[in-house]
Amino acid sequence: MSGGVDSSTVAALLVRQGHKIVGMTMQLWNQRRLPELAPETAGHGRCCSLDDVYDARRVAEQVGIPYYVVNFEQQFEEQVVQPFVEEYLAGRTPIPCTLCNNYIKFDRFLEMADSVGAHQIATGHYARVRYDDASGRYQLLRARDGSKDQTYFLFGLTQKQLARTLFPLGEMVKPEVRELAREMDLAVASKGDSQEICFVPNGDYAAFLNAYLKDKGVEPQSTRGSIVTTDGRTLGEHEGVHHFTVGQRKGLGISSKEPLYVISTDSQTQRVVVGGNDDLLCGRFIARQLNWISIAGVTAPVRAQVKIRNKHAAASATILPTADPACVEVIFDEPQRAVTPGQGAVFYDGDLVLGGGWIG
Amino acid sequence: MVSCLGQVYGNASSIHHFGQAAKQKLEAARRQVAALIHASPAEVVFTSGGTEADNLALFGMVRAAGRPQAHIIVSSIEHPAVLASAAQLEREGVAVTCLPVSANGTVDPEGVHRAIRPNTVLISIMHANNELGVVQPIAEISRVAREAGVPLHVDGVQALGKVAVDVDTLGVDLYSMSGHKLYAPKGVGALYMRKGTKLAPTAFGGHHERDRRPGTENVPGIVAFGAACELAGRTLAAESERLAALRDRLENSVLGRISGVGVSGRYATRTPNTSNIYFDGVDGEAMVIALDLRGFAVSTGSACSSGAITPSHVLTALGLSADRARSSLRFSLGRATTAEQVDALVDALEASVAHLRRISVHA
Numbered sequence: 001m002s003g004g005v006d007s008s009t010v011a012a013l014l015v016r017q018g019h020k021i022v023g024m025t026m027q028l029w030n031q032r033r034l035p036e037l038a039p040e041t042a043g044h045g046r047c048c049s050l051d052d053v054y055d056a057r058r059v060a061e062q063v064g065i066p067y068y069v070v071n072f073e074q075q076f077e078e079q080v081v082q083p084f085v086e087e088y089l090a091g092r093t094p095i096p097c098t099l100c101n102n103y104i105k106f107d108r109f110l111e112m113a114d115s116v117g118a119h120q121i122a123t124g125h126y127a128r129v130r131y132d133d134a135s136g137r138y139q140l141l142r143a144r145d146g147s148k149d150q151t152y153f154l155f156g157l158t159q160k161q162l163a164r165t166l167f168p169l170g171e172m173v174k175p176e177v178r179e180l181a182r183e184m185d186l187a188v189a190s191k192g193d194s195q196e197i198c199f200v201p202n203g204d205y206a207a208f209l210n211a212y213l214k215d216k217g218v219e220p221q222s223t224r225g226s227i228v229t230t231d232g233r234t235l236g237e238h239e240g241v242h243h244f245t246v247g248q249r250k251g252l253g254i255s256s257k258e259p260l261y262v263i264s265t266d267s268q269t270q271r272v273v274v275g276g277n278d279d280l281l282c283g284r285f286i287a288r289q290l291n292w293i294s295i296a297g298v299t300a301p302v303r304a305q306v307k308i309r310n311k312h313a314a315a316s317a318t319i320l321p322t323a324d325p326a327c328v329e330v331i332f333d334e335p336q337r338a339v340t341p342g343q344g345a346v347f348y349d350g351d352l353v354l355g356g357g358w359i360g
Numbered sequence: 361m362v363s364c365l366g367q368v369y370g371n372a373s374s375i376h377h378f379g380q381a382a383k384q385k386l387e388a389a390r391r392q393v394a395a396l397i398h399a400s401p402a403e404v405v406f407t408s409g410g411t412e413a414d415n416l417a418l419f420g421m422v423r424a425a426g427r428p429q430a431h432i433i434v435s436s437i438e439h440p441a442v443l444a445s446a447a448q449l450e451r452e453g454v455a456v457t458c459l460p461v462s463a464n465g466t467v468d469p470e471g472v473h474r475a476i477r478p479n480t481v482l483i484s485i486m487h488a489n490n491e492l493g494v495v496q497p498i499a500e501i502s503r504v505a506r507e508a509g510v511p512l513h514v515d516g517v518q519a520l521g522k523v524a525v526d527v528d529t530l531g532v533d534l535y536s537m538s539g540h541k542l543y544a545p546k547g548v549g550a551l552y553m554r555k556g557t558k559l560a561p562t563a564f565g566g567h568h569e570r571d572r573r574p575g576t577e578n579v580p581g582i583v584a585f586g587a588a589c590e591l592a593g594r595t596l597a598a599e600s601e602r603l604a605a606l607r608d609r610l611e612n613s614v615l616g617r618i619s620g621v622g623v624s625g626r627y628a629t630r631t632p633n634t635s636n637i638y639f640d641g642v643d644g645e646a647m648v649i650a651l652d653l654r655g656f657a658v659s660t661g662s663a664c665s666s667g668a669i670t671p672s673h674v675l676t677a678l679g680l681s682a683d684r685a686r687s688s689l690r691f692s693l694g695r696a697t698t699a700e701q702v703d704a705l706v707d708a709l710e711a712s713v714a715h716l717r718r719i720s721v722h723a
Contacts, residue, residue: 022653068649071670114719115646116653 001025001060001067003052005181005188006124008059010168012184014122015063022118023060023067025053026109028076028100029199034211037201055188062186072108079103081199081212088209088242089223091267092342095153095310096197102156110164120164127151128170128351129162132294138162139294140353145173152310155346155356156291206243225270227254230263230279241265244272247280247338261338281335287345287357288327294352297321298328304347304354306330308339314348328357361545361587364580372577373568382579389586393550396589397516397535398526405551405572406582410517410538413551414441416562416573417513417534418484422454423560425481431455433475433483435467436677437492441536442484442515443673455479463679465494465625473504483512487519487535491674491690492625493634495523502531511557517541517549521592522600522631533557539585542592543695548581603693604632606702610691611635613706618713624678624688638680638688639709642716647689650712656705659690 001007001023014021031049053069060067080099087094105123113121126143127150138159143149157165169177181189200208213219223240235254238244243251248262252274260274285308290297298321305314316333330345339359346356364385370378372386387401394401407413422430434446436458443458450456457475461467467485476483483505488495498514505512513534516525521542527535535552539545551573553559559572566574611623620640639647644660651658660672675685693702 022649066653068652070645070649111719112643112646112649115643115716116650117715 001056002124002194003055003059003188003191004124004194005178005186005191006126006169008056008124008186008188009177009181009184010122010124011059011065012063012186013168013180014166015065016184021065021122022116023056023065024109024112025056025067025069026076026104027053027069027071027073028104029081030073031199031201034208034215037204037207037211055191058187063184070109070112072104075108076100076104085209085212087342088205089267091223091241091265093245093340094342095344096199097153098156098344101153106157106161106165110161113164120166122166122168124169125150125154125167126169126174127154127167129165129167131163135295137294137296141170142348142351142353143167143170148174151348151353152307152344152346155293155344155353157293158291159293162293206240209242223267223270225272227252227272227274230273230275235274238272241267241270241272246340277337280337282332282337282339283335284329284331285339285345286322286327286329286360288360290326290328290355290357292355294349295354297325297355302347302354304349306332307346307348308336308359309343312336314346319347326357327360361580361584364583368579372579373566385583386577386579389582392586392590393537394552396520396525396593397537397552398528399552400555402570403527403553403555405553405569406577406585407549407551407573408547408578409540409549410439410515410536411441411549413517413536413538413549414439414484414513414515415445416551416559417536418442418445418449418482419562420559420572421482421511421513421534421557422449423562424558427479427481429453429455429479430481431457431477431479432481433457433459433472433485435459435461435485435496437461437465437489437674438484438486439490439515439517442486446484459485461677464628465489465492465674465678466628467496467501469497469500469504472501473508476504476508476510480508480510483510484515485512486515486517487525487530488516488522488631488634489625489674490518491634491672492628492636492678493518493630493632494625494628495519495630498530498532506531518634519631521588521596522603522633524596527552527554534559539581539588542585542588544585544588545581548578548585550585599695600632603697606693606697606699607632607635607691609699610693610702610706611637613703614709617706617710621713624675624680633693635691635693636675636688637691638675638684639713639716640684640687641720642687642713643720644687644689646716647712650716651705651708654708654712656708659692660686660688 001011011023057067080096083099084094084096110121126145126148128141130139132139140151142151196203223242226234227236227238228234244262244265246262249259252260258276261280263273263275263279265272298319302319304317304319306317307314315336318331320329322329341359343359344356345359347354368381368385370382372382390401390404394404434442446456459467459471485496485501487498502512511533514532515536517536517538520537533554537550539548561572563574568574614621614637622638624636648658648660671682671685675688
C-alpha cells in the first residue's frame with residue numbers, strides 16, 4: 001500500500017470481496033538521506049514519505065485490516081539504486097522500476113508475505129494475469145486501461161511469482177478506480193498520480209547521481225568528454241556521459257541549423273555522438289537476459305509487437321532465436337527511433353506479454 | 361486523576377482556592393514520586409516524559425556549566441533521547457565520548473574513569489537498558505564520577521518500578537523517569553535533581569517547577585504518576601519475583617525447544633521484565649508481524665517515524681552481527697502477563713520460527 005489511490009482501492013476492494021488481508025507499505029528509500037536534493041520537499045509528498053505512510057495507514061484503518069510498514073531500504077539500495085547508478089555511469093539508460101519489481105515487489109515482498117502466512121499478494125499495478133490450461137503457464141496481459149498499462153515494467157516476473165499475484169485493477173480503467181475509491185469513501189480518492197522515479201526528485205537523475213555518489217564518499221569518476229557527429233567531427237565538450245540519453249535533444253549546448261539528437265554514448269571513449277533525427281533510426285537489436293512469460297521460449301522466428309520504452313507504441317517485429325538461449329535478435333518491420341541500451345524490450349502478441357529482455 | 365479532569369480543574373499556579381486544590385494534589389504526587397526513589401520532594405521536577413527529562417538533563421547541565429569547550433560522556437547503548445541529544449550537543453561544539461559496552465551489555469566503570477577529562481561536565485549512563493533489561497553498575501560509576509567531581513545523570517526510565525531505586529545509594533545527581541512505564545497515562549515523567557545541582561532551564565516562560573521547567577503542569581497525569589509510584593513501591597518486590605519467574609520460564613522454554621537461539625545479556629544483572637532473544641536465520645521484522653497477527657505484541661530494534669524497523673544500535677554495540685541483530689526480538693512482560701500466555705507465546709514462537717526458517721531455505 002503506497003498510500004495512493006490504486007493500492008488503497010485494491011485493499012478496499014479485496015476486503016469488500018471477503019478476502020482476509022494484511023496491508024503493508026514497503027519502506028524503500030529514506031527521502032531525507034540526500035537533503036541537497038529538493039530540500040523543501042524532503043520527506044514529504046514523494047514515495048515512502050511520511051505523508052504517504054500516513055495515508056496508507058488511514059486507509060487500512062478505514063477498511064479494518066492489520067497494517068505494517070516493512071523496511072526494505074537495504075535491499076532496495078543494493079538491488080535497485082546501485083545498479084541504476086552503475087548503469088548511468090556506464091552510459092546506459094536504466095529502468096529502476098523493473099529491477100524493483102523483479103527483486104523487491106515480487107521477490108522480497110512475496111517472501112515477507114510467506115513469512116506472515118499470506119498465500120498471495122495483490123498490488124495496484126495495471127496489468128492482468130491469467131492461467132492458461134493449454135500451455136500450463138501463467139500469462140501476463142496488458143491492462144484494460146491502455147494508457148495505464150504497466151506490463152512494460154513487469155516483463156521480469158517468473159511463473160512462480162505470477163502464480164501468487166493478483167492485479168485487481170487490471171480490468172478497470174483509472175476513472176473507474178477513482179469512482180470506486182470515492183464510492184467506498186476512501187480518503188485518498190482524489191490524490192494525484194505519482195509519475196517520476198520514486199527516489200529521484202523532480203526527475204533530475206544527474207543531480208541524484210552526484211548527490212548519491214557524494215553520500216557514498218565516492219568521487220564520481222569524471223566522464224567528461226567530447227560531443228562528436230556521426231561522421232567524426234568534434235562539436236564541443238560535455239560534462240559527463242551520464243547527463244545524456246539516446247534520443248535526447250535538449251541540453252546539448254550546441255547550436256545547429258538542423259535539430260541535433262543524441263545517437264549514442266560511449267563510456268569507454270566518453271564520447272557523446274549526435275546526429276539528425278534519421279540517425280536515430282535503428283532496424284534491429286539484441287535483447288539479453290530474457291524472461292519468457294506466456295510462452296516457454298522461441299526456437300523459430302516469431303512475429304510480435306515489440307515495445308522498447310514505456311511510452312513507445314509497440315512496433316511489429318520478428319524475434320529470431322540466437323545461439324545463446326538467453327538472447328534473441330529483434331528485427332523491426334520499420335526502423336524505430338532511439339533504441340536505447342539499458343531499457344527493456346517487451347514482446348507482445350496483442351494483449352499477451354510473451355516475454356522480454358534488456359536492450360544490450 | 362479523574363477528579364483533576366473535573367472537580368479539581370484549577371491551575372496549580374493560581375492563587376485562588378481552585379488553584380490551591382490542584383497544587384495540593386500536585387505536591388502530594390511529588391511526595392509519592394520522591395518516596396519511590398528516596399529523594400526529597402523538592403528534588404523532583406515534573407516533565408512531559410522520559411525524553412524531555414533526558415533532554416533537560418543533558419542540555420541543562422551543559423548550558424549551566426558554561427564552559428566554551430565542554431565534554432560529556434555517554435554509553436553507546438543509551439536511549440535515543442540521550443544519544444540524539446548528545447549528537448545535537450556535538451553539532452553545537454560539545455565534545456562527546458560514547459563508551460562501548462561488554463558483550464553482556466554493561467558499561468565498565470573503569471572505562472568511565474579513563475574517559476573523564478578536566479572539562480567533562482556530565483556523565484550520562486542509563487540505569488537499565490530498554491532493549492536488554494541489563495542493569496548498569498551505577499553505584500560504581502557514581503563513585504568514579506564523584507571522585508572526579510563530575511555530575512552523573514542516569515536515565516532510569518526502564519528501571520523505575522522494576523528494581524529498587526535509591527538515589528543516595530546509587531549516588532546519582534540526576535535521574536530521568538517516565539510515568540507510563542509504571543502504568544500511569546502517557547505524557548508524564550520527571551527528572552530528579554539532587555539538591556544543589558546547577559541546571560539551566562531549556563524552556564522559558566514561567567516559574568513552574570521552581571523555574572526549572574516552565575509550563576502549566578499536567579496535573580491529571582502527574583497525580584496518576586504519583587499514584588503509580590506508590591503502587592509500584594508496594595508491589596515491587598513481589599511483582600519483580602513473579603516477572604523474573606515468567607521471564608525465566610520463557611527463556612528456558614525457548615532455549616530448550618528451539619535450536620539456534622540465544623539470550624542477549626543473559627548473564628548480566630537484568631530487570632525482571634525484559635528478554636532479548638535472537639533466532640538465527642529468522643527475519644525479526646517478519647516474526648514481529650507474524651506474531652502480532654497471532655495476537656502477541658513483541659518488538660525488535662526500534663521503530664522509526666514511518667513505523668518501519670531499523671537494526672538495533674544496542675545489539676550491534678553488544679557485538680552481535682547485523683544478521684543476528686535483525687533476527688532478535690524483544691519480549692516485555694508486565695503486570696497482566698500470565699504463565700499461560702507465556703506458554704502460548706512459546707508455542708507460537710516455535711511454529712513461527714520453523715515456518716520462517718523453512719521459507720528462507722527456499723529463498
